[in-house]
Amino acid sequence: MKVAILTMFSGLSTTYSLVNVVADQIKMLIDANVAVKVLVCETCPDSERTGIFSDARLEWVKITNTLNGQPIVWHDYSGASGTVHETFFAEADAIAKDFTAHLQDVDVCILHDILYQGWHLVHNIAIRKAQNQLPHVRFLSFTHSLPVNRPQEMEYPFSARFTDMPRTKFIYPTYSGISALDKQYDVPEGKCAVVYNTLPLVPSMSTPVQAVADVIDLMHADVLAVYPARLTTGKKFEKVAALAGAIKHATEKNTKVIFCDFPSTDISSKVYQTIIRTEGKKYGLSDADMLFTSEIGYPDGFPRQSVFELFTLSNLFICPSYSESFGLTVLEAASRGNFLVLNEAAPALKELGDKLGAYFMRWDARNFGFDTHEKYAPSEKAYYEEHGRRIVNLMREDRSLNAKTLVRSQYSDAWICKNQLMPLLNIE
Structure with missing residues (x-):
């Protein structure tokens, strides 16, 4: 031809x-x-x-x-x-x-x-x-x-x-x-x-974002979550993967998660990444649905400007963090029009979420002077799937968010x- x-x-x-x-x-x-x-x-x-x-x-x-x-x-x-x-x-x-x-x-x-x-x-x-x-x-x-x-x-x-x-x-x-x-x-x-x-979004973005797009399908995801954080267990990466997997399983939506990770001294990056992938697959994701930017040439962190660009493409931000003093990434994700899912039990996230109209879920958290631990009935999987269905429905009803997702998915060159x-x- x-x-x-x-x-x-x-x-x-x-x-x-x-x-x-x-x-x-x-x-x-x-x-x-x-x-x-x-x-x-x-x-x-x-x-x-x-x-x-x-x-x-x-x-x-x-x-x-x-x-x-x-x-x-x-x-x-x-x-x-x-x-x-x-x-x-x-x-x-x-x-x-x-x-x-x-x-x-x-x-x-x-x-x-x-x-x-x-x-x-x-x-x-x-x-x-x-x-x-x-x-x-x-x-x-x-x-x-x-x-x-x-x-x-x-x-x-x-x-x-x-x-x-x-x-x-x-x-x-x-x-x-x-x-x-x-x-x-x-x-x-x-x-x-x-x-x-x-609208050629990715070609107009930075080289790091284009490198991500070469590895994972950014444009066709119904639900695209980005989570930038230090690769420490306190950031609860595995809970992000679990909720994303539950969303995919419960709603049959094409769901992708990009972890903009950088190493910590708390745990081996390879060990923790394996745990995160295992949890994601347990709840419904495949290996191809998850990407760690440290694995594609950015072992010491993904450029901040490129994180902002990924937030421009994504539509869901999940923050189940055990402890936050402020939660700047919440503001970064919100500024790019993402649906926010925050840990209600973490005081700083609760404060920000109340102001920003976030959707709350509960995970273990450190409070001022005490820790909280969550129990889910009948199961953690059922809890995630119930909330996953609600989240997708709310995202669909949000006209601006729905428009953002359609522009990315149906007006892309692909x-x-x-x-x-x-x-x-x-x-x-």
């Missing part, structure tokens, strides 16, 4: 939103091992090729923007009738010849605003001419602005902005625009489809690629 992306960009400034959309699309295709060819205007400067646009796996093609030694000037033909400039059709023929030559070896050609924008009318006509010589190529025509009303009367070539094209699907970024899109091109809704614009883009390319 080889895909061409036809943009006719004359520059690659990221202040132009479509440049970012195309960059995300290129990355999705390359990550899916699809061969990609990008077609831009011949005036697009190579010096602006940075990031994914400079990837060695890309085939970069410049399409002519010259006729008889003179630069082609793009005119904005947004109307439905009128008169085109004298050299319009000669320019379209020259561009069509280039399109035909460079699309011979592709299976699908993705058009970005080529059939929509008035200033691309010459390219619109050119690609329709080229298509006659490319019977094996399918087209996906993306529209990135509000579809325009179809005029009752129109003249060629202006009518091309309102006309179907063979072997073409018309794509819009939201379902709400499909009805207007099919009316603009006078096509049935079956010839239209939706591909969201992606989700969009798998569920929307690849099916249009006939790649499962």
Whole structure:
């Protein structure tokens, strides 16, 4: 499978939103091992090729923007009738010849605003001419602005902005625009489809977070918990793993836990990590559901800024700590919009939780001058599963938290690629 992306960009400034959309699309295709060819205007400067646009796996093609030694000037033909400039059709023929030559070896050609924008009318006509010589190529025509009303009367070539094209699907970024899109091109809704614009959260984050994402699936977790702490038994890591496991078992939610750990002198890190993993698996997690950042190259602690970034992605913070003087990580997690589950028996956590509207559970704790010990009836497992179901229901009912989770999971490049883009390319 080889895909061409036809943009006719004359520059690659990221202040132009479509440049970012195309960059995300290129990355999705390359990550899916699809061969990609990008077609831009011949005036697009190579010096602006940075990031994914400079990837060695890309085939970069410049399409002519010259006729008889003179630069082609793009005119904005947004109307439905009128008169085109004298050299319009000669320019379209020259561009069509280039399109035909460079699309011979592709299976699908993705058009970005080529059939929509008035200033691309010459390219619109050119690609329709080229298509006659490319019977094996399918087209996906993306529209990135509000579809325009179809005029009752129109003249060629202006009518091309309102006309179907063979072997073409018309794509819009939201379902709400499909009805207007099919009316603009006078096509049935079956010839239209939706591909969201992606929000590339992880690629915009630090190298340590990207290293985490390489090991554990951050984007598709329904419940994602992050727990940064010194690897000491007083922080009760195993209780975080146990509650997360109970949530997964009781609700069948895809649940992941990231422990941003650093060593203590209280207990061997390897010994305690084994205990934590054992507890997590006992209650419902798998080994793949848990990650210690000390095991992926950060044995002395995960960078604080990267912890903040992980909290931006996560939606659940569990703190069963035996003793806290303040609980700064609670504030850090809350500041990034996480659902807070705190140990009610620890005075500092109770004080913070009351102010922040946290959900309370009870674990063993050290109080002022005495310790408390919890007993669970009928069992600790039943206690965790009962609260786990309540926690998930409350998270679902929290509109802001639900929105945060959906943005991460359903507007990620991986989700969009798998569920929307690849099916249009006939790649499962």
